[in-house]
Amino acid sequence: MAESGKHHIAIPVESTDQHTILPVTVVTGLQPGPVLLVIAGIHGSEYAPIVAGQRFGMALDFRTLTGTVMIVHMANLPAYLGRTVYTSPVDGLNLNREFPGNAQGSLSQRIAYTLTNKLYPLADAVLDVHSGDGNEDLRPYWTGYYARAGSADVIKRSKSLAFAFGMQHVVPFEWELGKSANAIWAGSAAVAMGIPSIDVEAGGSGVVDAQAVKLLTEGFNRTLSHLGMIRQRYPSPTGQRIIFDRQSVKSPLSGSWVSLKAAGETVMAGELLGYVTDWHGRTVFEARSPKDGLLMLRLSAPPVSQGETLVVVGSTKSHAGDAP
Ligand SMILES: [Zn+2]
Known part of the structure; x- marks a missing residue:
């Protein structure tokens, strides 16, 4: 070194x-x-x-x-x-x-x-x-x-x-x-x-x-x-949560994505999160939430290619008492 x-x-x-x-x-x-x-x-x-x-x-x-x-x-x-x-x-x-x-x-x-x-x-x-x-x-x-x-x-x-x-x-x-x-x-x-x-x-x-x-x-x-590399000590983080069961919705075809929700929002199963249009603006796919949960990721710009992830919805639970 x-x-x-x-x-x-x-x-x-x-x-x-x-x-x-x-x-x-x-x-x-x-x-x-x-x-x-x-x-x-x-x-x-x-x-x-x-x-x-x-x-x-x-x-x-x-x-x-x-x-x-x-x-x-x-x-x-x-x-x-x-x-x-x-x-x-x-x-x-x-x-x-x-x-x-x-x-x-x-x-x-x-x-x-x-x-x-x-x-x-x-x-x-x-x-x-x-x-x-x-x-x-x-x-x-x-x-x-x-x-x-x-x-x-x-x-x-x-x-x-x-x-x-x-x-x-x-x-x-x-x-x-x-x-x-x-x-x-x-x-x-x-x-x-x-x-x-x-x-x-x-x-x-x-x-x-x-x-x-x-x-x-x-x-x-x-x-x-x-890792013991500096002397400074920090208070242990509190209220940390585990994210689990992340599910994504992918676009079945290339087009333009219109997003209706922001990442971090709570969403419900079946809720419309956005849609994909063809090059002329006609809706060709609706992206609905696969479950109740937290919208963790969404495309924030229109271009989308076939097979790309449009949204990810996850669940969270408390980490209380399981601190390593
Ligand atoms: Zn990256």
């Missing part, structure tokens, strides 16, 4: 005909300790995580830090500069479906490979930080952990990280990762390598949401405290 201090570096990623960099801030404390890897900008139009990561890196003081923090500010610089949602303008791939990557693949696959081969092996914990994408309204903000993937120890430590981050809502992912082929996400790829990991989701709709940035920077510092 680098010597004590703050280092701003650029890790090159090259494919046969493209190249990019990973802008990384490495802050190494005076005392050795855990290594925390924070990844922002896997989706280039998710701005709150990117801004929060930059502010966190600028504010971190190596003299009061134990261990090392590595912050990847923009894992997907081509998508950031190209202002694309979901995918890279360079190869059309969704970086968060390309883990653990491929050293001989396209640029997105090589970005994933660089992360899992150069940075993951150094890390004791990985935070993969997202928001709603540029066209997605997301509420509430949450952290998620793999509740069924990895060893019991990794699950326990991931769960602790998810709650310690301090968001009011936590999602236990129920997916199992029996095969390495399932570790296609940045977070699950970490778990598959035996590294505790959480996903963080705050912000969205292509704006820098000030409240999301604040919650994220606070969550990063809470994580440092939880």
Whole structure:
């Protein structure tokens, strides 16, 4: 690991005909300790995580830090500069479906490979930080952990990280990762390598949401405290809730989405949440809530392609008494 201090570096990623960099801030404390890897900008139009990561890196003081923090500010610089949602303008791939990557693949696959081969092996914990994408309204903000993937120890430590981050809502992912082929996400790829990991989701709709940035920077510092990397202590979060049984409605055809509800609203089974029109404005699909619950995610912009998610409705329950 680098010597004590703050280092701003650029890790090159090259494919046969493209190249990019990973802008990384490495802050190494005076005392050795855990290594925390924070990844922002896997989706280039998710701005709150990117801004929060930059502010966190600028504010971190190596003299009061134990261990090392590595912050990847923009894992997907081509998508950031190209202002694309979901995918890279360079190869059309969704970086968060390309883990653990491929050293001989396209640029997105090589970005994933660089992360899992150069940075993951150094890390004791990985935070993969997202928001709603540029066209997605997301509420509430949450952290998620793999509740069924990895060893019991990794699950326990991931769960602790998810709650310690301090968001009011936590999602236990129920997916199992029996095969390495399932570790296609940045977070699950970490778990598959035996590294505790959480996903963080705050912000969205292509704006820098000030409240999301604040919650994220606070969550990063809470994580440092939880891992014993700073002396500051935070009161335990109270009233945290579990999100479960998330159900989505996908568009059966390409068209224009008209949204009737905002994320964070309570909805009822069968309630009309929005509709899709054809190119001339004629309604061709009604999106109705699959259940009573909380509208957690909705498209906030009109374009939709066949098979894409329009809305996600989830349920919540109290986490009281089950604190890790
Ligand atoms: Zn994302």
